[in-house]
Amino acid sequence: MSPTMRRLDAREAEFLSTLDALLAFEAEADERIDAAVSEILRAVRTTGDAAVIEYTRRFDHLEVSSMAALELPHAELKAALDSLSVEQREALRIAADRVRQYHERQKIASWSYQEADGSVLGQQVTALDRVGLYVPGGRASYPSSVLMNAVPAKVAGVGELIMVVPTPRGEKNPLVLAAAAIAGVDRVFTIGGAQAVAALAYGTQTIPQVDKIVGPGNAYVAEAKRRVFGTVGIDMVAGPSEVLIISDGSGNPDWVAMDLFAQAEHDELAQSILLCTDAAFIDAVAAAVERLLPTMPRREIIARSLANRGALIHVDSLEQACAIANRIAPEHLELSLETPEPWVEKIRHAGAIFVGHHSVEALGDYCAGPNHVLPTMRSARFSSPLGVYDFQKRTSIVNISDAGAQTLGRVASILAHGEGLQAHARSAEMRLKS
C-alpha cells in the first residue's frame, strides 16, 4: 500500500513549482448553478415572500401557507438550549463568553482632532443597522459558526441580527438553535439557499432588508452572495480550509498527525501540510498517520484529503519554512516549535498563528476566543479574520472653520482648476473672503 501523504523536499529544484501546483485551487464555474441562482434572485426580488415560500417547498420539502410559519419563535430557541446536556450547554456558554471577551478588544472607536485654525477632522464609527447570518443546514451545520459570526456582530452593536437556516423536511439542529439563543440572534427564519440570501439582500414583505450578509454556505449560497454584493455587504467567499504546521521535530508526532487529520476531516478539498527541519520526525509523523488513520470515524474523507492535497515537506531551516509559509499565506499556521515566540513576527501572511505545541487549532476553532472565520486560498496576503470591525463602518468628519476655509480653499481651487473641474474650484472660492 502506498503511503497516505506525499513527501517533498524543499531543496529540490522543482520544489516551488510542485508546491504551487499543490496549492492551486479554483472553484469551477458552473453555468447550471449560475442560471439557477440568477432566476431565484429575480423571483424573490420581484415577488418576495411568495417566491421564498415556493422555493422552500420545492428545495426543502416544507409546506407552509405564509412566511410567518417559517419564523422560529424565541421560545423555540430557548427550548433547544434547555434540551441540551448540562455539559454541552456549559461548553457553548464558555465558548461564547471567551469569544465575546476577545472580540470586545476589537471594537474601533470614533476619533477626531482639532487643528490650530479651529477645524476638526476625524472619523465617526457606527455599527451596521441590520445583519443577516446564513447558517447551512445538514452536514455542515455548525453551532460554533453561529457563535463566531453572531457574537462579533452583537459586540459591534448591530441593531438586528437575522439568522436564516434551512430545515429540510423540518429537521432542526438543536445545537445550532441553542447557539443562536446564547449569541443573542434577534430573529430566525427556517429558509436557506439562494432564496434566503435574496430575501435578506432585497427584503420581502416579511423579512427586512439587511445591510450585510455573513456566514458559510454551499455553491448556490456563495454564488448568490457574490451577486448581491453591492446591494449589501458580504464577508469573504471561503475556499477549502487549510492548515500549515511548521515543526522543528521537537513535538509529538501523534499530535502533529492528529492536527493534520483535524483539517483533512472537513472535506476532501481541505489541505494539510507539514514543513519540518527534521527528516526522522517526518518519518515518525508519516508512521503516525498510517497508524492512527484507521481509528478515525471520518477516515475516508481524511485519506482522500491527505492523498490529494496534503504533503510532508522537508525543509533546510526554520527561515526557509517561514519563507514558504509566507508564500502559502495559510488560513491556519501551527508553530510546532520548542521556542516558537521569536518566529511569530517572521510570519507576514496567515489567518491565525497557533504558537507552540499546546496551541492546537481545534482550540481556536471552538473556544480560545479568536474568530474561526479566516482568510483562505492565500487571501491572508490581503485580508483578515472576521471581526467586530466587519460590523462597524466609518464616516469621515470634515468640520472646517472659516479660517481653515481660507487656506484650504486656495489649495483646492488650484488643484480643481488643474483637473478641469471649475465648479469644484468655484465652490471653494466662494468661501474665500478677499
Place this chain on the structure above:
Amino acid sequence: MSPTMRRLDAREAEFLSTLDALLAFEAEADERIDAAVSEILRAVRTTGDAAVIEYTRRFDHLEVSSMAALELPHAELKAALDSLSVEQREALRIAADRVRQYHERQKIASWSYQEADGSVLGQQVTALDRVGLYVPGGRASYPSSVLMNAVPAKVAGVGELIMVVPTPRGEKNPLVLAAAAIAGVDRVFTIGGAQAVAALAYGTQTIPQVDKIVGPGNAYVAEAKRRVFGTVGIDMVAGPSEVLIISDGSGNPDWVAMDLFAQAEHDELAQSILLCTDAAFIDAVAAAVERLLPTMPRREIIARSLANRGALIHVDSLEQACAIANRIAPEHLELSLETPEPWVEKIRHAGAIFVGHHSVEALGDYCAGPNHVLPTMRSARFSSPLGVYDFQKRTSIVNISDAGAQTLGRVASILAHGEGLQAHARSAEMRLKS
C-alpha cells in the same frame, strides 16, 4: 423653459417611492464587455508581457518591443514635478502632507493580552507587501486620486506600490506623474485597461504580482477587478458620485447651488440632492441654479445630471431630513446648518459628513485630509472611506499555555464531538494530561 431641477415635497404620500426611483441606479451588465475582459485576462495570464504589449499596441496605439519600454523611470516623474508651476507644485505638496497627517491617525496596531493561566491572545497587524494602483488615462485622470490612493498605502507601510496609467498615443499627464512622485509611488507602468489589471493580479515576466488593486477605472477595468477578486484584494467598485445637502435655510443659496454643480459636473449620472426645511430658501437655490448654470464651462454635463438625477426637496424638519439621509446613505453629506454639530451623530450612514457652511465638499476632495474615495450607491450602510486600514491586515495570535490547553481542551472536545468532528476532538484531547 422648464427649471433645471425637479422639486419634491417629503410630506407628499408618494414621496418615498419617488425618492427610491430617483436613487435607483444599476450598472447595466454588458455582455460585450464581459467577453472582452474574460479574453484579455486569459491572454495575460497565459502569455504575460507579450499579451500586455499587444493590447497596449491595439488599444493605446503605443508600439514597443519590450515591457521595459512601458516602465517610466523615476527621473521622468521627478521631471514632471519640476515642470509644474510653483503654485501647482506647492498645492500638491500641501494636499499630500495634509492627507498623510490625517491618515497617520488611522494606523491600526498589533495588540495582545495575557490570561491568568499564561495563555496569550491577540492580533498581529502587518502591511500588505505589494499594491497596484490603477489610474485612468484621458478625461478622468486626476492627480488628487493618485494622492488619495497612494498616500494611505505608503502610510500603512506597503512594501511596493506599483502604479499603472494608460498613456494613449504616448500622451502623459504631468500632474498625475508629479502626484506619483510626491506620494512615493515605487514603479509606474504606462499600461491600462483590463490588461493592466490582469498584469497586476497574475504578474508577468516583468510586472510582479500584487496583493491588492485599488483605484478607479472604466467599465472594462471595473469588470476586470471584479473577476480577479480573490486572487488579489480590490477596493470597492465605485458607482456615480453623490452629494446630499441638508439645509435649514441659513446659508447662501449661491454656495448651495455651486456645491450641487460641483457634484453634477463629474458626469451626467452624478447625483445632487438638497433637503431643506425652508421653502423660500429652496426657491432662492433654484433661482441661483438657473442664474449660475450658464456661467459654468461644464454646464451641459451639469444640466443633464441635475435634470435626470437631481432634486430640491422640501422637508418638515431636520429630524425628517436626517431620516431621509440615513435612507439615502449618501457618499457626501453637507450639513449646511446654522448650528450643525448636534446633527452629526444623528447621521448613521454617510461616506463623509461636511459640517457647516465652510466645510464645502471640494475641500475634502483635495486637501482637507480625509480620503475622497468613499462608499457610493447606499454602500455607506456597510462600508467605509478608503483608509490606511485597507492596506493593513490582521493575523490572530493564539498562544495557549499548557494549563490553558487543559481547560480549553475539554470545552473544545465536547463541542467538536457535538459537530461530529472527531479528529478535532482528539487533537484537543491529546493535549490533556489526565
